[in-house]
Amino acid sequence: MPIPIIIDTDPGIDDAAAISLALHHPQLDVQLISTVHGNVPLQLTTRNAQQLIEYFHARVPVASGAAAPLVQKPVHAPHVHGESGMAGYTFDEPTTPLISNNSVETMKDLLLQSTTPMTLVPIGPLTNIALLLKMYPEVHTYIHQIVLMGGSAGPGNITPAAEFNVYADPESAHIVFQSGLPIVMAGLDIARASNLPHALLPEIKDMNQTGHMLYHLFQHYRGESFLDGLNVYDAYTIMYLCHPELFTVHPAQVDVELSGNHARGATFVDFNVTDSSTHILMDIQAEDFQTAFLEMLQYCP
């Protein structure tokens, strides 16, 4: 049985890679794409998600969610993804309407209707997920786990202390990490353990239509340590779901710094626990990551 998942996303070039892989992998069943503010404003992340779904002729509904964080003003990253959020490839304008403009309610409905608990895959700021858990606590038992991209046990990227997705809405991240739900955190630690070397990009380009599209997006992507290779952050969540055996995983307690002069949005990761509902992806062999990425891309058109 494929794993039923909901992707909550702010496309975003690495989001585009994660969504492309997830839509076509036989072990995954993507039931909803929910959009959130993040890399670029909500209007653009939503349009980008719709464009991707239509590009693949995928029958997956798209719903838009929160346009802003719970407390602070929105933070965007056009310097990483381009002003549109998916610079480098020209997609058709989307024609399929959104299934709703309240993705929190759509997620709730989908979860409560599901016969097996679902996996949430948030790969943007956690505003929608925090709202879902606070507004509809009855969904808890319908959530198998949350596999999220965000946070860091070490240094940050948007600031020396904070990773972008958590920094973009620290209060929401705090709510999610305090929820008690099983959480797998794919943060900067795992993204720094491996990357897509530039030498691999021609192979990706020539593999198929999806590889061709991603190649052109990657030309405009300025993830961390771009000189060494591409850090395709969001793709680690999808790879973990399909290949958990490749990852070194540690239990930890995660708290989010909500105040402080310099460290707002930092994740405080305490490994000094014997057991926890939260686990951190800490390591993957660089070769295993590259092999698995190519293998997953082969399922794409």
Ligand SMILES: [Ca+2]
């Ligand atoms: Ca993202």
